[in-house]
Amino acid sequence: MWNYNSSLGSRIKALTAPTNLDAxxxxxxxxxxxxxxxxxxxxxxxxxxxxxYCAYLDPMLFDLxxxxxxxxxxxxxRSTEEGQKANARLLSRLSPELQQYHPVGPSVDAAQSLKAPSAKAWLAEVARGLCSCCASEWKPSPEAPAEILNGRWELSPDLLATFGRAAPLLRKLRVFGGFVNEHGQELVPPAKVRRAQDIHDWGWS
Ligand SMILES: [Zn+2]
Ligand SMILES: [Zn+2]
Incomplete structure (x- = not known):
């Protein structure tokens, strides 16, 4: 796997400890x-x-x-396929808990939305907040030294890689269902078709 900038200090032990995404x-x-x-x-x-949805996590859990x-x-x-599989398993694990909360706004089939292939999880990004609870807590710092060193993300000149090579320690996890209509069809915005490849290449999308 990858190395961490030694500035992460005591976090590194937890970040490299054996566990898995299901856990x-x-x-x-x-x-x-x-x-x-x-x-x-x-x-x-x-x-x-x-x-x-937006959920608060303990920062150590967010870090993991x-x-x-x-x-x-x-x-x-590791690969776009592995990422997509991990994403689907994460969404199916979180979906029952999330469905206990009623989404505010237009009518949506939350189960269908969370099951859509483009459903995903991420941190709370700038300008993507829908209310004060899920407002961004992340600031891009493209000039900062790389914190994740994996022979790919820290080498790319792409702006997204300057975000991806950071290891932010935050609290807010945002879970996005896919955009679905009343017939259960899904719309994937063109900018997000490449998402798995973006994260593979740059650590960010
Ligand atoms: Zn590759
Ligand atoms: Zn919100």
Missing amino acids: IASRIASEGKVICAHAEPCDLDRRFVRAV FFNSWSGYRAAYF
Whole structure:
């Protein structure tokens, strides 16, 4: 797997300890505190709506999920297929807990949205917040030294890789269902068709 910048200090032991994404997903399902649930229509076609949730995690658990050797992005780093499989398992593990919260907004089939292949999890990004609860807690710092060193993300000149090579220690996990319509069809915005490859190549999408 990859190396960490020694500036991460005591975090490195936990980030490299053997575990797996199923175990991390179970901890998120039981320990995560859902703070908001939204139904968000797609800008490209408002007949397609997704369920979006935000949950608070202990920062150490967020770290395991986002930055560790056994985490979400590590699966995509190994291969796009492994990343997509890990993503689908995570979503199916979290879906029952998330469905206990009613998404605020237009009508959406949350189960269908969370089951859609483009459903995903990520940190709370800039300008993507839907309410004050899920507002961003992440700031891009493209000039910062790489924190994840894997022979790929720290070498790419792409702006997304400058985000991807960081190992942010945050609290908010956002879970996005796919955009689905009343017939259960899914709309994947063109910019997100490449998502798995983006994370593989740059650690970010
Ligand atoms: Zn590759
Ligand atoms: Zn919110």
